[in-house]
Amino acid sequence: MVNFKEDENLNTLNHSCAHLMAQAIKHLYPQAKFWVGPVVAEGFYYDVDLGDDVIRDEDIAAIEKEMKKIAKTGKKIIRKEISKEEALEMFKDDEYKIDLINNLEDGNITCYEQGDFTDLCRGPHVDNVKLCRNFKLIRHSGAYWKGDSNNKVLQRIYGVCFPTPEELEAHLQLLEEAKERDHRKIGKDMGLFMVDDLIGRGLPMFLPKGYVIWQELENYIKDKERKLGYLHVMTPCIGTVNLYKTSGHWDHYKENMFPAMDVDGESFVLRPMNCPHHMMIYANRMHSYKDLPIRIGEIAHDFRYESSGTLKGIERGRHFCQNDAHIFVTPEQIEDEFKRVVDLIFSTYKDFGITDYRCVLSLRDPADKVKYHDDDEMWNKAEDALRTVLNDLGIEYTEEIGEAAFYGPKLDVNVKPAVGNEYTLSTCQLDFCLPAKFNLTYIDKDGEKKTPVVLHRAILGSLDRFMAYILEETKGNLPTWLAPVQVRVMPVKTDNEELMEYAHEICSALEEKNVRVELDDRGEKLGYRMREGQIQKVPYLLVIGFNEKEDRTVSYRLHGEADTTVLGLDEFVEKIDSEIKNKVH
Structure with a gap:
């Protein structure tokens, strides 16, 4: 599916159409005030304050009708530069625009005029409103002003625009296909899972039939792992804040974690991932180089604070179960173990008929000293090691800066679903950092203490997301072995x-x-x-x-x-x- 934000021409066209929609809304609702109207991956939207009026489904058709009427006029879209003082005077009765203007640097400000409508904007825009005539308003929802739940709820209206009617129609057909494939609809029709605000947003519950699928996925991957020498464990869903301070997550990942809970003078948090627990399992006893590699696996319950706007059924929730494992190796074993992980990923994909994917070497951004553990030597060593392994294995990959975990580079395997944008399903991360932070050691053949290297890997990713992916790929027509009722x-x-x-x-x-x-x-x-x-x-x-x-x-x-x-x-x-x-x- 097209990404409107990344396509320069579609970006400009859709931003212009957002202004066309705002003009139509202003005609129908003279009291309307506008916040922002950006282009996003799926099209454009505008956040609007309509006072006491509320947009309903039947109102969308009226807005579209007015947009078509305006588009037929072919009014020129004219760029104008005005001073900050002029802008403040022009929008003096609009608190949303005043807020935007006050946050702009001093100097000239651009606005765009089309007939009787003028709006603050950096642009660029198309030449005239007639070019925006091939549009469709897709949906509407509420959105907090500035994304802050303490602020007023504005009304957000989404739309798309294309150069030709044929392109628009093709896109709308894709959207219909996406609705039919949406795992949330399939899950409801098949009685697989549910969410309820009384339980909590982003906290899905698997119903009996959905849990059957979940268990089949768990049994499938654990059986494959056992045959490869993995030892499965079970660890708590919480840990002390000190555990995550030791690992570095408290410094680098705190904003994605739920708040700490104070109990008996100690602070605990719901765990966002499992590596600190598995580090402590390794540290539970002494190890010889003869013990390595040690492969510790777990289907682990994790919790991450995701903003409400990103939540999506079981694909993205605040609770999920990772198909996680940590492999403790000597430096000499990195390549062989990494190859084993890659083979397991591709073997799993073959079993599920997954063919549309690409491999990404995710690296740190050297300039970002906040997100990433600050140790240039460690990073250079880890990135070179992973790059060498990928090249030796003959794996085709692209490199992306700024996508690494805070403690090390990783291989991400991104799948391209039947609808929507690609996302990461499987990953394998190379880590020289956490073993040192936890003072992990093994005795080498010369009797000296050495620090192991750790491979963090997830094959199915989370069982929840993998299940969502399979439901959408198959439209719920699961293979017989996976179907809840066969x-x-x-x-x-x-x-x-x-x-x-x-x-x-x-x-x-x-x-x-x-x-x-x-x-x-x-x-x-x-x-x-x-x-x-x-x-x-x-x-x-x-x-x-x-x-x-x-x-x-x-x-x-x-x-x-x-x-x-x-x-x-x-x-x-x-x-x-x-x-x-x-x-x-």
Whole structure:
């Protein structure tokens, strides 16, 4: 999907269209006052104070109609320079513009005029309003002035604009596709998870069917890790502030953590990540070089303070579970262990059919002494080591400055989802910093104490985000092994004793193979039950009638298909058992 902010021409066009929308709003709501109207990745928006009026869905059409009317006039968009004093006089009755002007440096200020509407703006803009005619207002919401919850709530209206009607229509179709793929909608339709403000924003709860998927993902990755020598642990969800002061998170990550809690004279925090706990597990006893590598894994509950505007279902929450691990190695073992991690990432992607991704070497910004641990020698050593390993392994990658963890560089594997912008799913970070901070040691072959190197890695990332990704990639049509309900048995007549007896026999045969099966014995019409099974994305819908009972067969329909297939009961049980065990996707 296009990024409006990064495309220079679309950026200018959409910023101009934001002014067109503001002009239309001013015509319809003369009392309107405007804060800012920037271009963002998904288009443009404007924050508006309408006094006592509230924008509703039906009002959007009226705003669009007025925008089209203005666009037809073809009014020139004229750039003007005025002094700060002139600007203050021009907008003297608008507290929002006065606030903006007062925060600008002295000197000339630019504004743009189009007919009867003038607004403060740096620009640039297109030549005339007619060029903004291919637009669509997408949605509206509330937004705190300056993003501060102590301030007034303004009304934010989003839109998009394109040079041609064809480009606009293509984009709107993509947006519709995105709605259908939105894991929040899929999760609701399938009954997978829920959020409630009484529990807390960003704190999703997995319902029984959603937790089945979660457990399958957990079992899948832990089984792969065990075969590679990982030792799984369980550690607390909180730690002392001193733990995070030792690790450096308190200095470099505090703004992303929940506030400290004082208990019995000690300060505790909900943990944002697990590395300090795993460092302490390593430090619990002495180690020889013969013990290394040590691979400590955990499906760990973590908590991070995310601003409310960034929260998105289970993709981005304030509580999540990381598929985390820390590998303690000697310097000589870095390359082999890093290769093992990369192989595990790509093996996992193959299992899930993930092919659209790219590798990024995330480096620090040397000028940023606040975000990053201040040790140039350590950083140069770590970045050179990771770059060498990637080159030796022949992995194609790009380098991005300022994306490293505060303690070390990392390999990020960014996936490109079916809709939306790419994001990081898997990561492997090289760390010379934390082992030294925690005074971790091992005895080398010469009997001397040495400091190990640590690889921080997450394969699925967080189980929550990975689940969201898979739901959106598949539109909820999960492979049978991952589906919360794998088979639904639907007798044609639920009031017939013989049919119900055979339906129970089918369920028992499937349950003996640990197939997740449901018997739909409601008195609803078969068509209604079939449609509901389709909405809930059940892979196999079995219709059981008198012919099936007499022949000891099942008639099944695969999700998304119109054809019905008939198999003997034993043959069907073996078929689905094999499909699940082999994780066919």
